[in-house]
Amino acid sequence: MFWNDVYLAKSPSERSWTQAWPLDVEVIESLVPDHDAAIIDVGAGASELLAALIARGYTNLTALDISAVALDEARRRVGPHAPVAWIVGDVTTFEAEDSFALWRDRATFHFLVTSEQQRRYLNVIRRAIRRDGYLLLATFAPDGPSTCSGLPVQRWSTEEMVAFVGDDFRLEREQPRTHVTPWGVEQSFNSWVFRRNL
Numbered sequence: 001m002f003w004n005d006v007y008l009a010k011s012p013s014e015r016s017w018t019q020a021w022p023l024d025v026e027v028i029e030s031l032v033p034d035h036d037a038a039i040i041d042v043g044a045g046a047s048e049l050l051a052a053l054i055a056r057g058y059t060n061l062t063a064l065d066i067s068a069v070a071l072d073e074a075r076r077r078v079g080p081h082a083p084v085a086w087i088v089g090d091v092t093t094f095e096a097e098d099s100f101a102l103w104r105d106r107a108t109f110h111f112l113v114t115s116e117q118q119r120r121y122l123n124v125i126r127r128a129i130r131r132d133g134y135l136l137l138a139t140f141a142p143d144g145p146s147t148c149s150g151l152p153v154q155r156w157s158t159e160e161m162v163a164f165v166g167d168d169f170r171l172e173r174e175q176p177r178t179h180v181t182p183w184g185v186e187q188s189f190n191s192w193v194f195r196r197n198l
C-alpha cells in the first residue's frame, strides 16, 4: 500500500510534511477549550499533534489514517493507554460513530483530486461534524507544490474552498502559512477555520 510504503521508507526527517511543532495545538485549544470534546485528526499520520493534545489534557481523540504504519508510529509515541481511538481507513468512506466538535485535516484533503472524491469527503464531514462544530483544514495554496510524495495534489484558494464547503459552513478564520520542510524548502499552505452552521 502506497502510504504504508512511504512511512516505512522515510524517517520523520525525510518526510516533507513533518513539523517540528504542530502549530494547530494552540488553534484547537482556542476553538475547543473543553478537553472532553470529541476531536478527530484526519490523515493524522505520525504527527506530534495527538501527543501535544494529550499533554494539554484532551481525553476524547480520534485518529484516522489510511496507513496502519503511520498510526502505529503515532501510537508508539503516546502509549497503549492514551485516550485515542485509532481508525485505519479511507476518509472518503468513513462512517463516523461520533459527532465531532472539531475535525482537523492538515495536508490530506488536497490528495483528493477528483470531484467525486471531494464530493464524498463533503458528505462525510456533513455527517461527522456536529452543528456549531469546527472544520480546521489546511491544504497547499495556489502557489504551493503541485505534488507531494509523487502524488498530484489540488491546490486551493480561500475563494475556492469557501465555494466548495458551501452553505453548511461559514469561514471564521483564514491563515496563509509557510511550512518549512525538514531540509529547508518553503511550501505555501492555506489554513482555514470553518464553523458548521446551526
Ligand SMILES: C[S@@+](CC[C@H](N)C(=O)[O-])C[C@H]1O[C@@H](n2cnc3c(N)ncnc32)[C@H](O)[C@@H]1O
Residues within 6 Å of the ligand: 003, 017, 018, 019, 042, 043, 044, 045, 046, 047, 064, 065, 066, 067, 070, 089, 090, 091, 092, 105, 106, 107, 108, 111, 148
Ligand atoms: C502529507 S501527510 C500529512 C500527515 C499529518 N496530517 C501531518 O500533518 O503530519 C498525508 C496523510 O494522509 C494520509 N492519507 C492519504 N490519503 C488518505 C485517505 N484517502 N484517507 C485517510 N488518510 C489518507 C496519509 O497516509 C498521510 O498520513
